[in-house]
Amino acid sequence: MKLENIKTNFKAVFHSVAKNYFIDNLIVKNVMVNGDENASSLILLNSAESSVEIKNINFNNNKNINKMECGNLYFENDVAISISDSIFTNNFSEGNGGVICIDNIYNLNLQLISNSFYKNKGKNGGALYIAENKNLNNINDTDVKINFENNIFKENIASDFGGAIYSLYNKLYLASTKNNSFTFNKAGLMGGGIYTPKSIGTNLFDFSDSLIQDNTVGSIINNYSTKPSYITLNTTFNEESLYINAGEYFPLVFNIFDEFGNIMIDINKYYSMIILKLEIIEKNEYNDNDDVINYYLLGNTGTFINEISINECNENQIKMINRRGIQYCENAKCKDNCPIKTSANCVPPKNISLNINDINLNKCECLPGWKGDNCSIKIYIDYK
Numbered sequence: 001m002k003l004e005n006i007k008t009n010f011k012a013v014f015h016s017v018a019k020n021y022f023i024d025n026l027i028v029k030n031v032m033v034n035g036d037e038n039a040s041s042l043i044l045l046n047s048a049e050s051s052v053e054i055k056n057i058n059f060n061n062n063k064n065i066n067k068m069e070c071g072n073l074y075f076e077n078d079v080a081i082s083i084s085d086s087i088f089t090n091n092f093s094e095g096n097g098g099v100i101c102i103d104n105i106y107n108l109n110l111q112l113i114s115n116s117f118y119k120n121k122g123k124n125g126g127a128l129y130i131a132e133n134k135n136l137n138n139i140n141d142t143d144v145k146i147n148f149e150n151n152i153f154k155e156n157i158a159s160d161f162g163g164a165i166y167s168l169y170n171k172l173y174l175a176s177t178k179n180n181s182f183t184f185n186k187a188g189l190m191g192g193g194i195y196t197p198k199s200i201g202t203n204l205f206d207f208s209d210s211l212i213q214d215n216t217v218g219s220i221i222n223n224y225s226t227k228p229s230y231i232t233l234n235t236t237f238n239e240e241s242l243y244i245n246a247g248e249y250f251p252l253v254f255n256i257f258d259e260f261g262n263i264m265i266d267i268n269k270y271y272s273m274i275i276l277k278l279e280i281i282e283k284n285e286y287n288d289n290d291d292v293i294n295y296y297l298l299g300n301t302g303t304f305i306n307e308i309s310i311n312e313c314n315e316n317q318i319k320m321i322n323r324r325g326i327q328y329c330e331n332a333k334c335k336d337n338c339p340i341k342t343s344a345n346c347v348p349p350k351n352i353s354l355n356i357n358d359i360n361l362n363k364c365e366c367l368p369g370w371k372g373d374n375c376s377i378k379i380y381i382d383y384k
Contacts, residue, residue, distance in 0.1 A: 072097075073100045108171070173201060
């Protein structure tokens with residue numbers, strides 16, 4: 001049987017609410033589903049309880065362009081699915097699951113045996129998307145039968161997460177797996193090969209027996225990932241006490257990790273709104289007024305444990321007071337013809353008042369070995 005060169009605005013080419021299905025030796029090619037109703041898909045099976053077996057199908061160049069819906073093969077509710085010896089190539093879903101979407105799950109038995117998924121594309125899960133478990137009642141683990149064996153996931157693409165597979169299903173850890181490969185898949189944000197937002201101990205299968213390599217996000221290898229899980233400080237301090245001048249930046253570097261312990265490289269700035277809060281406890285045994293705050297933080301903030309001492313301004317700095325009444329240090333400013341850091345320093349006059357940093361009052365002072373009005377003449381020593 002062959003389905004080829006079909007376009008439809010209905011919710012499915014093949015839609016059934018029967019209980020049992022068997023599909024064998026089917027070729028599906030160049031089918032486009034737009035879907036003017038909910039739950040659109042090329043093959044849509046959404047009876048309350050169903051069992052479907054799919055064998056030896058060639059499924060390629062099919063599209064579900066309804067961005068509100070999921071997958072080209074859509075299953076839901078209490079479902080037992082067996083798909084084997086089939087090839088899925090160049091399929092596209094505007095929503096989740098480039099090929100297969102399993103949603104609204106109340107009970108799931110899933111057998112994927114000896115299938116190939118090549119160059120499929122979806123929003124989350126370039127080949128396979130499995131939603132969360134909707135059954136609030138406890139399901140015995142012995143009732144869940146999931147088997148992934150001898151499947152190839154190659155060059156699939158997710159525009160967001162999970163180049164090959166995206167899972168929210170909290171029983172997937174019960175899956176039996178053997179000899180699966182995930183290679184050269186891509187994701188736009190995270191999880192080039194496999195992705196779950198959280199709970200890798202339940203939402204993902206054991207892929208220690210699988211080949212997972214060369215899956216990427218952008219040009220970065222990212223075989224599997226989750227959302228950010230924890231943050232560590234990556235700045236090393238040689239001493240417990242740290243000394244800085246008021247108003248200076250204090251650089252800190254933090255690493256964000258996913259649940260796998262991978263450092264997250266967020267090339268698309270997707271998590272750029274993460275904020276770290278830094279709290280300072282003033283160490284001053286003579287300050288009895290808890291309402292007085294004589295420090296203020298600017299820039300990015302974080303949490304760490306070290307003692308920081310704020311030094312007085314150095315000889316080339318001037319004490320300034322900001323609009324909050326907090327003191328900080330500012331480097332003295334000189335005219336543009338003063339070669340600061342080359343052959344001169346800009347030095348404030350002695351006994352300068354607070355909050356005055358005037359280029360007409362500050363002095364351009366030559367470094368040793370230099371002279372002249374602009375410190376541009378090098379001093380040579382005659383050893384004769």
